[in-house]
Amino acid sequence: MRKEQIDKMNIIFRMTFMLSLVFLILISSSSVSAKSSSGVYKDKVAVLMYHHVHDKDSSSSTISSMLFRDQLIYLRSKGYQFIRLEDFRHFLAGGAVPSNAVLITFDDGYESFYKVAYPILKELSIPAVNFTITSYLEKPSKTIPHLSYAQLKQMMAKSTSIDFQCHTNQLHQKVGEKSALTYVNKKAGGKNALELHKSRVKQDTQTCVNLLKKAGVKNPDSISYPFGIYSKTLFPTMLRAGVSYGYTTKPGLAKKGINKLEIPRINAGSPDITPEVLYKRIKRLS
Known part of the structure; x- marks a missing residue:
């Protein structure tokens, strides 16, 4: 050649x-x-946030029973796997969770959780945690009905995957741009205002924990901050009061190594959040 x-x-x-x-x-x-x-993620948890599930009431934080059901079914069809609060604690301590893990949370402890959301969760075998304003367990609210002791006990007796945690006892009010949980009244407390406030927060948080124990909750160690407002200054106070986990309204997926008192959540409980919108929101954040 x-x-x-x-x-x-x-x-x-x-x-x-x-x-x-x-x-x-x-x-x-x-x-x-x-x-x-593709939306597939590992070693992360999407913590979803809801408030009120109702077919007549309407607000920016209220969704219908049909929308709630459709969201859950759609996420499951996309390969998302729902975990219990106990599994999430294990994950934050270094343990494993399935791929595309999702934790369902509710704020405020509305009675609609018992009447509307809980039956759907039970039917679909999906775990959830409800952050409850415990003062309403003792004295019913005059506006939207809240959960009762009897309802909490009934749900926990019928399902080990439904949990209840703190949303404060009597500090779920707005004070200007802050919440009663974070507002320090300097005029009333003077130089000792911050310490007096910390004492009130500790007492309120311990009351919340104790009332949940009274209702039969085995491990009340978590709080959802009212209106998503919190202060890092209060973290030591929370820990002394028996709270190890704090849930925010900051969007994102929870990862190992995060501050356990600053857990991010994804809002899923607004009427304009279709199943597809929720899926894309989780996918974008993952």
């Missing part, structure tokens, strides 16, 4: 090899990109 022919063959071989290599790189890159945008 002539030298010119050999050189030509070598050039063709090298060009073929380079084109094949580029093709493989493009395929690999495409595969990684598809995987990263």
